[in-house]
Amino acid sequence: GAVVSQHPSRVICKSGTSVKIECRSLDFQATTMFWYRQFPKQSLMLMATSNEGSKATYEQGVEKDKFLINHASLTLSTLTVTSAHPEDSSFYICSANPSAGSSYEQYFGPGTRLTVT
Amino acid sequence: AQSVTQLGSHVSVSEGALVLLRCNYSSSVPPYLFWYVQYPNQGLQLLLKYTTGATLVKGINGFEAEFKKSETSFHLTKPSAHMSDAAEYFCAVSPRGGSNYKLTFGKGTLLTVNP
Numbered sequence: 001g002a003v004v005s006q007h008p009s010r011v012i013c014k015s016g017t018s019v020k021i022e023c024r025s026l027d028f029q030a031t032t033m034f035w036y037r038q039f040p041k042q043s044l045m046l047m048a049t050s051n052e053g054s055k056a057t058y059e060q061g062v063e064k065d066k067f068l069i070n071h072a073s074l075t076l077s078t079l080t081v082t083s084a085h086p087e088d089s090s091f092y093i094c095s096a097n098p099s100a101g102s103s104y105e106q107y108f109g110p111g112t113r114l115t116v117t
Numbered sequence: 118a119q120s121v122t123q124l125g126s127h128v129s130v131s132e133g134a135l136v137l138l139r140c141n142y143s144s145s146v147p148p149y150l151f152w153y154v155q156y157p158n159q160g161l162q163l164l165l166k167y168t169t170g171a172t173l174v175k176g177i178n179g180f181e182a183e184f185k186k187s188e189t190s191f192h193l194t195k196p197s198a199h200m201s202d203a204a205e206y207f208c209a210v211s212p213r214g215g216s217n218y219k220l221t222f223g224k225g226t227l228l229t230v231n232p
Contacts, residue, residue, distance in 0.1 A: 004160075006160075034219070041227075042224070042225075043207060043222045043223065043224045043225050044161075044207070044220075044222050046219060046220070049219065091158075093160050093161070095161075095220075097218070102168075104149045104166075104168065104211045104218040106218075107163075108153075108160040108161040108162070109160050110159055110160040111158065111159060
């Protein structure tokens with residue numbers, strides 16, 4: 001149980017285009033999902049907290065118009081990187097907090113490798 | 118504000134040797150504590166967590182960690198390393214109370230296991 005999927009696992013896009021990454025909780029409902037960014041050989045940096053049915057809460061320094069988050073259902077959150085540039089290349093990981101579980105539980109997706117050329 | 122310090126960005130052990138990965142936290146109130154493992158190009162898998170109760174916590178794959186409030190530590194150990202343990206390990210904390218449990222991660226420790 002408690003499986004989180006991400007799609008796609010890898011994506012290569014050209015500079016200036018937009019890319020959408022999906023995060024799905026497969027066997028549970030998640031009121032809250034989190035989006036992280038991880039640079040090579042570094043730790044995870046929280047980008048934003050995604051709440052179902054409301055606006056996402058972005059961490060300081062994260063551009064909300066650049067990284068659009070939509071949490072339209074209890075099992076799906078999407079992150080859209082708009083007008084991507086090479087510096088947006090990174091490993092993006094989502095996690096989901098089960099609605100019926102303890103508030104501190106987070107289950108992580110397998111990550112999406114974004115490369116912007 | 119909370120913070121997590123993982124001493125040693127890289128730990129190398131021989132197969133069969135003791136594994137000790139260090140984690141110290143800074144928080145006005147003891148937080149929830151977690152250890153995660155990450156294999157290359159993969160997401161994070163929870164090894165174990167401390168929320169309340171017994172301070173020695175056992176997790177998956179033979180790992181355990183002990184919460185020591187006086188030392189503000191939550192070190193991860195395994196008696197005998199296996200080649201499959203080679204991975205990146207992250208210590209993380211989450212505040213007690215409130216409604217939004219954001220995780221704060223340490224910088225990670227890369228564990229290599231030599232044959």
